[in-house]
Amino acid sequence: MMGTFQSALKFQNIGFWQTTDSTGNEKVVRVAFILLDHFSLTALSTAMDALATGNLINSNTVYKVSTYSLLGGLVESDIGIPLSSQRLNVETINHDAVVVVGGQRVRLSSHPTVRRALKKTAGGKGIVAGVWNAAFYLADAGLLDDQDCACHTDSCALMNEYFPQVKTVEAEHTFAHRRATCAGASSALDMVLAIMQNLSTRRDADLVDEIRRVHQPKRLQVNDVPPGPTVLARPIPRPLNVAVSLMENHIEEPLEIDEIASHVGVSRRQLERRFARYLNAAPNRYYLELRLTRARQLIMQSNRSLTDVALATGFVSYPHFYKRFKDLFGLPPMAFRDNYCSSDFGGSERYAIAAGF
Known part of the structure; x- marks a missing residue:
């Protein structure tokens, strides 16, 4: 039994390990988005x-998403694309x-229904958040008094005039005391990740770095550390970085470790x-986990046969690939594909149902 991931690659794969028996003990987190007329579609899509x-x-956390607006029905975004929404009713806000x-392009003005919905959520120990210039509505509800607030630069003057008790700061996003704000669409991701980390189970908090990696990919550089929450004391040496690049470029026909060492x-x-010190695994082990990570990506993102996936990731026999994949991910390759590719919506019925689509 090989067990699960050992190397630094575990941070890319920690969320994909499964067991064949489902516990059914997911934590459901309900998130409501209030869409203002001409809301930023980019910010909303990034958050969702x-x-x-x-x-x-x-x-272990299922996020269930609902969208609301002041009048309900279709709400026009900043680029003219409308989205459907429910009419905002304070009685139905229990998120x-x-x-x-x-x-x-949103025109800011006080609205009693939004104010009551935010106060009700905050009073129930929920998180309230404002994207772009929507911090105005949190301030209008008295929920940002004497707190830092990230706001788009075009709206800072208005915020300072109407709400002098709120501290506008030059930050992309803020999150404290269950209040969150972000200055624009580009910082919506970090704000939502902070919310997710606060609301999710302890295990799910480890997945935040993986979600960030998915949306903000960055290749390993000479002075970088492996992705994940652990910060290493010293930068990765160049020979190790070159060795990892060689492995990444020779997935289908793996090189011998002696050959890699000679190259670098x-x-x-x-x-x-160096592999043990910086990547927490022997070279052979890291190489195997790298190939299986690539196999997982191919299974999720392509329609290639599992035999082709095995060959494309350097396994000369399907039974060997089958065993290694099951050891690391907890499910055989076919069951893994069935679980993640069971619908036309991004490979997951689970999210489609949770979002109400």
Whole structure:
């Protein structure tokens, strides 16, 4: 039995490990988005996609999303694309988080229904949040008094004039005391991830870095550390970075470890020590986990046969691939594909149902 991931790659795969028996003990988190006329569609899609990713990677938390507006029906976004919504009714607001979505073209004005909905959520220990210039509505409800607030620069003057007790700060997003704000569409992801980390189960908190990696991919550089919450004391040395690049470029026909060591100009023993020190695994083990990570991506994102996937990731026999994949992910390849690709909506019926589609 090989067990689950050992190397730094576990942070890319931690959310995909499964067991064949379902516990049925997911925590359901209800998130409401209040859409203002001409709301930022980019900000909303970024926020909702982070929640969708949280559902797709098999976390213990299921995010159920609802959209509301002042009048209900279709709400026009900033680029003219309308979205459907329910009419905002304070009696039906019983959510773990309520997010007001503003935008560059949103006209700010006090609204009693929004104010009551936010106060009700905050009073029930829920999280309230404002995207772009929608911090105005949190301030109008008295929920940002003497607190830092991230707001789009075009709206800071208005905020300071109407709500001098609120501290507008030069930050992309803020999150404290169950109040969250962000300055624009580009910072909506970080704000929503902070909300997810606060509301999800302890295990799911480890998945936040993976969701960020999905939306903000960054390749390993010479002075970088592996993705994940652990910050290493020293930068990754160049020979190790080159060795990892060689492995990434030779997935289908894996190289021998001695050959990799020769390419980077170090002995096999030196290479093994560096892999163990910086990536928490021997070179052979890291290489295997890298290939199985690629196999997982191919299974989820393509229609290639599982035999083709096995060959494309360097396994000469399907039974060997089957065993190794099941050891690391808890399910055989076919069952894994069935679980993640059971619908036309991004491979997950689970999110489609949760979002009310």
